[in-house]
């Protein structure tokens with residue numbers, strides 16, 4: 342008798358959710374896109390040779406003194422305002438003391454009990470339902486350097502023969518955005534990070550590239566038993582913090598895994614240990630990190646080398662007035678103005694063409710639907726084939742707008758338009774230059790077209806007879822024959838009309 346395969350180690354997710362309510366809070370670190378670092382003039386460009394973007398301040402050498410980067414403060418305030426936060430009129434930086442090799446000063450300049458921005462929210466939509474996620478605080482801090490463990494097979498410290506430290510990242514300005522424990526599902530957790538990323542991208546204050554670590558997310562997850570009817574909510578359970586999730590998919594998977602893992606422990610009557618955990622993307626599981634420090638372990642105290650930040654109401658009001666259109670408002674506008682569906686917007690955003698479509702409409706496209714169609718179908722595919730972003734294609738929104746106008750005016754068919762795109766991408770000039778250079782315009786010469794139509798009728802007398810007899814749909818093969826004779830440079834609708842006219846049935 343064969344042995345049945347063991348059941349999955351984890352209970353079904355639906356079963357867990359029926360008994361426990363997940364309580365999720367998210368902490369997101371965003372590297373700000375300033376030209377120089379938070380407290381010194383060193384460059385912040387990604388990918389430079391190790392330890393080439395350092396100075397006495399960001400290396401923490403004795404006697405060096407930090408100076409606050411005004412652009413970083415401005416960017417942080419913009420984020421706070423876009424998240425509906427209160428902006429503190431006066432606040433201080435604090436030293437967070439701990440030892441770690443990639444932190445040259447042995448403390449990190451952060452903010453503790455006086456954060457720059459507090460009490461905001463972000464609305465997140467999942468399947469047409471809005472979830473409001475409270476923002477506890479947005480505070481400023483500096484990034485740490487990076488350790489590289491050499492000699493082992495995994496790149497981890499275990500098995501390495503030695504470690505190298507790159508301080509280029511040390512001192513790059515960060516904001517940390519902390520939510521209330523308002524999130525109740527892995528899907529909303531993912532959507533929150535997605536929406537936050539779009540918001541920050543729209544503000545232009547970070548490139549928010551999760552794969553390069555300029556936006557990374559920690560997920561705090563705990564479970565509590567769902568109350569029986571009439572019972573009050575149970576208190577929050579003990580939480581774990583899964584660190585450094587660097588893709589939207591990882592956020593959702595890690596939270597989902599933690600929910601299942603904790604449910605098994607609680608079902609067995611065990612306690613959840615408050616600790617940080619690491620998510621291994623290759624196996625989809627979290628593993629134990631270090632036990633979580635309490636705030637008192639860090640011996641926070643006000644940073645004595647920096648003056649407090651005291652932002653005037655005028656400064657904050659100016660920044661508030663300068664906020665660009667934010668993603669949620671933009672979606673509402675695009676749906677109202679251009680007739681797109683919510684799904685269209687998701688598709689365009691995922692394909693990286695939303696801005697391009699909007700620019701194409703602004704450049705005078707025949708209509709918004711055509712602008713969407715050409716970018717989303719044809720040009721996104723060509724960009725993927727060429728392994729570039731759609732925005733990096735040689736063709737411009739103005740070119741695409743012109744092509745849609747030529748199609749709408751009956752001067753190009755879709756098939757000819759694709760050849761025009763070939764020409765523009767090959768550097769042959771504007772759409773009009775390609776049309777004349779390649780001779781792609783629809784032949785509007787009635788003489789040539791009429792001759793081809795008459796030849797097609799003469800070549801298929803049986804079909805011609807059927808059409809004359811009233812079966813108008815039988816005309817298809819004749820249209821095809823004329824298109825072939827015209828080498829595609831004719832408008833099928835016009836050919837059909839001309840055929841019916843010559844057959845005396847129009």
Ligand SMILES: [Zn+2]
Nearest residue numbers: 381383396399
């Ligand atoms: Zn420096």
